[in-house]
Amino acid sequence: MNPAWTVIDGLQYSAWSREVFEQMRAGGLNAVHVTVAYHETTRDTLTRLGEWNARFETFPDLITPVFEPADIHRAKKEGKVGIIFGAQNCSPIEDEIRLVEIMRRMGLMIMQLTYNNQSLLGCGCYEAEDSGLTRYGKQVVREMNRVGMVIDMSHSAERSTLEAIEHSQQPVIISHANPSHFHPALRNKSNTVIDAIADNQGLLGFSLYPFHLKNGPQCSLEDFCDMVAWTADRMGIDRIGLGSDLCQNQPQSVLEWMRNGRWSKAMDYGEGSSANAGWPDALTWFKDSRDFPGIAAALQAKGFNDEETGKIMGGNWVGLLTRVAKPQGIKSLSVEDAA
């Protein structure tokens, strides 16, 4: 890959370890958007952030926190992987609007308004019906705009997604999903949604999670690149990136936590089924972060030039975060003063 590129994976939730972080660096990643919360409450989220501080303390040679977009450039310069905090749900703010700013100042740069189910803000993609943004949801969208927290609608239902885009004064993203045109999974996005994201100058991060791909774990890299090309034509080359949804080395219990949280007495299988309850098999061409260069090469073989490929591999993520995620003037104890 061109070392001038800034390479970003727009969603991972692995069982974090030295090996995983080394693979990120070996794969040329300069930053990764990591999930800190699925159903975690405010208090739980603080524990998750504390766990990240422990990792920054344990692996200072490999990872460094990204509290503002400029930290991505710092990470790259230092040869480390920048860690961007995101929540896949609004559970970290519970029912309290002032917690948006608190969480942003704790480093949370990206937050989904819903995770599959109805939340206090809007509707997830697994509910039977979507009545759009709630009263609280409308206020939270504007508060996220104000404090520079990026609105992510990856797991949201269509109407809530369109209303968030309409109500937001900043671009809105889908960090990890694919066009339904390519594969009609419940989690993928209609042309209406991807057009709205494009018009809004947001970003769609392509997912490599097999449930979101045509032919599942058998999806070919060629088919994936065709989808990227189709989407680039539709949304524009500046509106797309990657959000692999890589969940490496996670046990079944983590999948069940994602799907069931604490809300269900019966097992909910999410995108799977009782006959297919586990993690999907990995793609042959994307097993871990070391496979990003292969994706970049395939995109170039598909006809994207160096500049375009660099945008898809991370340049557009840098652009989006620079426009939306306002600096907060916060610094981790683990970031030494460069002066």
Add this chain to the structure above:
Amino acid sequence: MNPAWTVIDGLQYSAWSREVFEQMRAGGLNAVHVTVAYHETTRDTLTRLGEWNARFETFPDLITPVFEPADIHRAKKEGKVGIIFGAQNCSPIEDEIRLVEIMRRMGLMIMQLTYNNQSLLGCGCYEAEDSGLTRYGKQVVREMNRVGMVIDMSHSAERSTLEAIEHSQQPVIISHANPSHFHPALRNKSNTVIDAIADNQGLLGFSLYPFHLKNGPQCSLEDFCDMVAWTADRMGIDRIGLGSDLCQNQPQSVLEWMRNGRWSKAMDYGEGSSANAGWPDALTWFKDSRDFPGIAAALQAKGFNDEETGKIMGGNWVGLLTRVAKPQGIKSLSVEDAA
């Protein structure tokens, strides 16, 4: 009032004090459904329950907890006012279905699924649109049925209310609201809803909160009794009771907590307005609990016989709770063993 009656007020949230409890007893009340949570989380609710334990310890001559319906009869026999715990929102169970049973065992006998806004379970009456019970909401309804917690839809929107009634295997109540036919407040209930409550063998508790009454604080006792008579004809004499919504001696800050919780940056005025932001003036014929005998007398003057008046004044509440709120075999430290 006939001492054979069991007199119950189906909703109060006053600034609790010896004076307030003495007024309850002076007014002939044998039990009162008190609110322990508007927006309180699980943890906050435990504090509220702890505050009630302090009151039971401080005023053992006046009040006693009602953990199961039989405790109402015990309270009456002891000449005390039984205290029935209820939540006006589902915030006490947060996102965790197993907390329904936990809360029931802590003494929570009644819970609303929503309070004005969208909740994780369903929609409140102040949202623009109502998509009905959520996935989590459907599970919670059945769990409340299982553990004997009464489903209260007083502050819910219409579709969610009808879906709760449809999905519940037990009667559903409206603890405090009036028919919209009498006064078209957003919080009052359509004929569709009151008919569904009646068919479901639930209960409607008539509100004495001036915002829910024709002519507000100027509503006459005569008009109130006309409404009761109209509703008795429509729902049946066994389906109605009282739920005064008496909020005695509460400061403006409590009204603002009810209306705004933690979700709004802008002041929400609820049933009021910026020009009418405070507590409504009290009715001349209902200032505190000592005015219940006057209401009973007015109902009798309206033509209800002794048995019918007794049902309205509390008999129907006893019947509803006996049918729905299963005994939990729990006992407060403040309840001495009668054996």
